[in-house]
Amino acid sequence: MKVLVTGAAGFIGSHVSLYLLERGDEVVGLDNLNDYYDVNLKLDRLKRVEQHKNSYNFSFVKVSVEDKEAMENLFEEHKFDKVVHLAAQAGVRYSLExxxxxxxxxIVGFMNILEGCRHNQVKHLVYASSSSVYGANESMPFSVHDNVDHPVSLYAASKKANELMAHTYSHLFNLPTTGLRFFTVYGPWGRPDMALFLFTKAILEDKPIKVFNYGNHKRDFTYIDDIVEGIIRTLDHTAEANPEWSGKDPDPGTSKAPWRVYNIGNQSPVQLMEYIETLEDSLGKKAEKELLPLQMGDVPDTYADVEALVKDVDYRPQTTIQTGIGNFVDWYKDYFKVK
Structure with a gap:
């Protein structure tokens, strides 16, 4: 296949690109390399992809998805079979600023992706949604069959909007689309603005870590390899219509159109304090904690029901935090030359 991976220099996008190259697909990686966080980390991720043994199947374009003309030209030139859309402005808290x-x-960028797919016979669009779409929902575990009409951050609202926009294109133009609601992704080559990265850096530098909601958060932390496996399996399983869907009793997780959404989470929420303790064990060092209240836009708990993913693509994430955090710490020390 010829696959477009947007956000290819990002945390998840670089891992997905490597997986696709490993199995022999042709990959066009797109990223605008913005400075939301350290560009050098993005460039180093990209370097890993470009040094893969099948790198002759990889090409990179520096483009912003919101650039309408550039995106039109890209789709027309390459005629992609499938698209994995991971480029986005990330971060709940930054959406307040x-x-x-x-x-x-x-929103604008996703519109350009949808139009590119529509006009160039793309067979399947898989895109990143987020567990944040569940917003004020307190029913646990979060199910794709739950209502998600009460986001508590603009980031969450933009991801919910993506799901609605995708449904419209699936309905109007029979474009198969699959949205993946990621649950707190972590692991090697992760984002510096995420908790694990921030905690590790602070602990190693003997600085206090900021523990919001007084450590009472529960998060369904999901290891990067599990996320990538879920992406690839859904990419290979083209979204189909649900023939039993009824407008009289509408199921929010399926449709009469070839449209699907899935949770990708560990289905095993972990108390934030336990997560920190596991990190302390991996580092062999205790953290100094600054306990703070819940931040605006944050939700107290996340917990993924992944039964739809299991049913449709026979996959359930299962990496423990002990394994995942250990792998991250090994990478962090190697990458930053920490002894």
């Missing part, structure tokens, strides 16, 4: 960035990248 710079809301326009989320409209540009996550």
């Amino acid at each position: 710079n809301p326009h960035a989320y409209i540009d990248a996550n």
Whole structure:
């Protein structure tokens, strides 16, 4: 297959690109290499992809998804078989500071992806949604069959909007689309603005870590390899219509159109304090904790029901936090030359 991977220099996108190259697919990686966080980390991720033994199947384009003309030209030139859309303005908290960035990248950019797929006979679009769409929902575990109409951050609202926009294109143009609601992704080559990265850096530098909600968070932490496996399995399993779907009793997780959404989470929520203790064990060092209240836009708990993923693609994430955090710490020490 010829696959477009947007956000190819990102945490998840670089891992997906490597997986696709490993199995022999042709990959066009797109990223705008913005400075939301350290560009050097993005470039190093990209270097890993470009040094793969099948790198002759990889090409990179530096483009922003919100650039309408550039995206039209890219789709027309390459005629992709499938698209994995991971480029986005990430971060719940940053959406409080710079809301326009989320409209540009996550709404306008997604519109350009949908139009490119529509006009160039793309066989399947898989795109990143987020567990944040569950917002004020307190029914646990979060199910794709739950209502998700009460987001508590603009980031979450933009991801919910993506699911709605995708449904429209699946309905109008029979474009198969699959949205993946990721649950707190972590692991080697992760984002510096995420908790595990911030905690590790602070602990090693003998600085206090900020523990929000007084450590009472529960998160369904999901290891990067599990996320990638879920992406690939859904990419290979083209979204189909649900023939039993009824407008009289509408199921939010399926449709009469070839449209699907799935949770990808560990289905095993972990208390934030336990997560920190596991990190302390891996580092062999205790953290100094600054306990703080819940931040605006955050939700107290996340917990994924992944039964739809199991049913349709026979996959359930299962990496423990002990294994995942250990792998991250090994990578962090190697990458930053920490002894």
